[in-house]
Amino acid sequence: MIIDASNFIDGETKEVSFSENILIPGNYCVDNNADVKVTGEISNEKGKFHFIGKVFANLCLNCDLCLKPFDIELKFTVDEFFSDDFSEDDSENDFFHFSDKKINLAEAVISGILLNIPMKAVCSDNCKGLCDICGYNLNDGDCGCDKTYVNPKFEKLKALFEESEEEV
Numbered sequence: 001m002i003i004d005a006s007n008f009i010d011g012e013t014k015e016v017s018f019s020e021n022i023l024i025p026g027n028y029c030v031d032n033n034a035d036v037k038v039t040g041e042i043s044n045e046k047g048k049f050h051f052i053g054k055v056f057a058n059l060c061l062n063c064d065l066c067l068k069p070f071d072i073e074l075k076f077t078v079d080e081f082f083s084d085d086f087s088e089d090d091s092e093n094d095f096f097h098f099s100d101k102k103i104n105l106a107e108a109v110i111s112g113i114l115l116n117i118p119m120k121a122v123c124s125d126n127c128k129g130l131c132d133i134c135g136y137n138l139n140d141g142d143c144g145c146d147k148t149y150v151n152p153k154f155e156k157l158k159a160l161f162e163e164s165e166e167e168v
Contacts (some may be wrong), residue, residue: 001018001020001038001104001105001106001131001160002102002103002104003016003042003049003102003103003104003105003111004101004102005044005049005084005098005101005102005103006101008044009042009044010045010046010100011043011044011045011086012043012044013041013042013043013044014041014042014043015039015040016038016039016040016042016053016105017038017039017040018036018037018039018052018105019035019036019037019038020035020036020037020038020051020106021033021034021035021036022034022036022106023107024110024113025061025110025113025114026071028059028060028061028062028117028121029059029060029061029069029130030060030063030069031044031053031060032059033060033166034058034059034113035057035058035059035167036055036056036057036058036109036113037055037056037057038053038054038055038056038078038105038109039053039054040053040054040078041051041053042103045062047083047084048082048083048095049081049082049083050079050080050081050082050106051078051079051080051081051082051103051108052077052078052079053062053077053078053105053134054075054076054077054078054153055075055076055077055078055109055112055113056073057073057074057075057113058071058072058073058074059071059072059074059092059113060072061117061121062121063120063121063122063123063127063128064085064121065122065123065127065128065129065140066121066123066127066128066129066130066137066138067137068100068137068139070121072121074113075108076112077111077114077117077167078105078108080096080108081094081095081096082096082097082098082103083096083097083098084097084098084101085100086129096108100138103115111134120154121139127139131143131145132145133145133146133149
């Protein structure tokens with residue numbers, strides 16, 4: 001996702017289109033690669049480059065309830081500025097910096113992917129998760145564990161909730 005900025009004229013706008021497989025930092029799944037398609041425009045605004053584009057990303061996440069991997073598609077817009085002036089102190093705009101007249105959009109795209117990953121990633125709306133006692137995946141059927149068992153450490157807490165229900 002590298003754009004050569006050396007031949008841009010001030011005020012010029014160019015269309016950009018990429019399809020790549022990029023590595024997403026973090027432990028979201030066994031395979032942290034995402035298939036990413038980026039389309040948009042980059043323009044030179046007095047030596048600062050403004051990129052506006054759409055990102056379509058397919059990546060694998062682990063379900064927060066049952067821990068099984070599942071695929072998810074993210075769609076979002078990127079609107080970022082790039083500057084090669086490392087002394088730039090512009091409080092109105094945050095810039096991604098670049099050097100050697102090469103703008104790498106990957107950092108802005110990865111940042112957008114990380115911001116758009118759901119806070120609670122679930123494989124389906126009716127995922128039952130794992131059994132609290134044995135860890136069996138309840139989507140595969142019932143595990144047969146006794147669900148009426150209450151850990152003795154929490155008996156007083158259970159009694160406290162029963163008292164508050166009687167008061168209502």
